[in-house]
Amino acid sequence: MRYVLIAGMFLLSLILPGTLFHFWSWSGIKPDLLMLLTIYIAMHHRLLGSAIWGLGAGLFEDFYLGRNVGMYTLTLVVVAILSNWLAERWYRENFLLTTFMVFLVTAVGQILVSFLSLGAGLHWSLSDIGRLVIGVSLYNAILVPLTYPWIHQSFVRGWLRYRPRYER
Amino acid sequence: MGKRVNLTGIAVLVFFLLLGVLISIRLTGLGSHFPNPIGGTMQRVLSPIEQPILQLGNGIKENFRAIWNFREVQVQNEALLKKVDQLTGDNLKLKEEVLAGMRYNELDQGQFRSPTLAKFEKVGASVINRNPTTWYRTLTLNRGSMDGVAPNDPVIGDLGLVGKIVSVSPTTSEVLLILDGEGQVSALVRGSTGNSTFGIVQGNYTRGSRLTSEGNLQMLFRREDGVNPGDLVLTSGIGGVYPKDIPIGQVKEIQLDPSGLLKTAYIQPLINFDALEEAYIVKQAGGK
Numbered sequence: 063m064r065y066v067l068i069a070g071m072f073l074l075s076l077i078l079p080g081t082l083f084h085f086w087s088w089s090g091i092k093p094d095l096l097m098l099l100t101i102y103i104a105m106h107h108r109l110l111g112s113a114i115w116g117l118g119a120g121l122f123e124d125f126y127l128g129r130n131v132g133m134y135t136l137t138l139v140v141v142a143i144l145s146n147w148l149a150e151r152w153y154r155e156n157f158l159l160t161t162f163m164v165f166l167v168t169a170v171g172q173i174l175v176s177f178l179s180l181g182a183g184l185h186w187s188l189s190d191i192g193r194l195v196i197g198v199s200l201y202n203a204i205l206v207p208l209t210y211p212w213i214h215q216s217f218v219r220g221w222l223r224y225r226p227r228y229e230r
Numbered sequence: 231m232g233k234r235v236n237l238t239g240i241a242v243l244v245f246f247l248l249l250g251v252l253i254s255i256r257l258t259g260l261g262s263h264f265p266n267p268i269g270g271t272m273q274r275v276l277s278p279i280e281q282p283i284l285q286l287g288n289g290i291k292e293n294f295r296a297i298w299n300f301r302e303v304q305v306q307n308e309a310l311l312k313k314v315d316q317l318t319g320d321n322l323k324l325k326e327e328v329l330a331g332m333r334y335n336e337l338d339q340g341q342f343r344s345p346t347l348a349k350f351e352k353v354g355a356s357v358i359n360r361n362p363t364t365w366y367r368t369l370t371l372n373r374g375s376m377d378g379v380a381p382n383d384p385v386i387g388d389l390g391l392v393g394k395i396v397s398v399s400p401t402t403s404e405v406l407l408i409l410d411g412e413g414q415v416s417a418l419v420r421g422s423t424g425n426s427t428f429g430i431v432q433g434n435y436t437r438g439s440r441l442t443s444e445g446n447l448q449m450l451f452r453r454e455d456g457v458n459p460g461d462l463v464l465t466s467g468i469g470g471v472y473p474k475d476i477p478i479g480q481v482k483e484i485q486l487d488p489s490g491l492l493k494t495a496y497i498q499p500l501i502n503f504d505a506l507e508e509a510y511i512v513k514q515a516g517g518k
Contacts, residue, residue: 132251
């Protein structure tokens with residue numbers, strides 16, 4: 063059930079930014095939902111598990127977009143590792159800290175995407191990159207109070223909780 | 231005794247992994263035609279879900295528009311009431327404007343039914359997704375290679391050019407809009423006297439206006455070129471991707487460069503890209 067739910071959330075995270083959030087975009091800026099989900103997953107797993115989820119999410123997004131394969135894979139692995147590292151140090155149930163963490167990690171992820179995009183031949187000015195990175199990070203951070211309490215509860219006590227084999 | 235960690239080995243492994251990823255990113259960039267069966271399957275499975283969600287979003291936006299923009303609607307309402315009063319007392323002017331509008335529509339449709347376009351086979355498609363990431367201005371259409379769509383096929387809307395296909399899965403295709411700075415169109419500006427000036431239309435979504443939802447187009451000209459606001463911009467047919475004489479937009483504003491040698495024409499696209507729901511893909515026998 064846990065894996066079906068996570069797979070469903072991955073799919074929704076890919077579909078919603080281009081559909082529903084297209085109408086709720088601010089000056090063309092939309093949230094990066096898959097990055098947000100990767101951060102949440104990494105906060106509730108160990109380092110290796112986080113990296114593997116990041117790798118899976120990244121590959122999923124790269125194949126869905128069908129271009130620059132490896133860009134989101136690399137980015138989401140880094141995002142997952144960084145989120146896990148920060149979550150180990152910061153209190154996970156403090157929503158304000160989590161919001162700040164999501165902002166910070168999303169910014170790092172978007173900066174990485176922008177530099178990889180520049181390497182892949184995209185022509186962008188630094189000021190546009192700055193506005194976009196801050197915009198996406200803010201949007202993701204704003205979504206934290208609306209989404210994190212549910213996800214966190216589910217990871218701790220609900221359907222997303224990891225159950226070892228002997229418990230099932 | 232703990233295990234000894236071979237740091238050099240790990241560093242070499244990480245280096246080669248990174249190198250591999252960077253090469254992969256470069257080789258599978260926008261416009262490359264690498265086979266992507268996994269992505270194709272995902273698009274095929276997800277495309278039936280995407281369209282209802284897009285329609286749902288559109289419905290929510292339409293229904294809540296008045297609430298979100300209450301102040302704007304109120305101001306618009308007051309302005310419209312004044313306008314109605316003014317127009318009621320100026321019937322003749324209204325008739326002239328209606329006639330001018332009808333002539334303009336006829337002109338647009340005449341341009342759109344270009345003989346160069348008529349010889350190509352066209353396939354109608356619906357928009358099922360819009361730029362999933364913020365980095366490119368793209369649309370996803372519900373037609374793919376199974377319908378004969380190929381990369382580089384031009385896409386046109388009811389009034390003019392939309393963009394070109396950059397990637398295709400069996401049931402969907404991705405369109406790079408002309409608003410995106412990565413897609414350039416060879417074009418000509420047709421003035422009121424009938425003379426044409428050639429140039430390149432480029433989306434300025436890579437520049438200052440990248441973060442506006444409307445986007446815009448621009449063309450560079452020499453100072454002495456006879457281009458004026460109101461002139462129509464059409465595809466020139468040079469370049470091998472877009473057929474000739476498809477309307478792109480209308481020159482809205484002209485600004486002289488600080489050097490005084492060049493001028494930039496800002497072009498208002500004829501297509502409302504945010505409201506675009508259907509488009510035609512022009513099949514060019516496998517693309518060029």
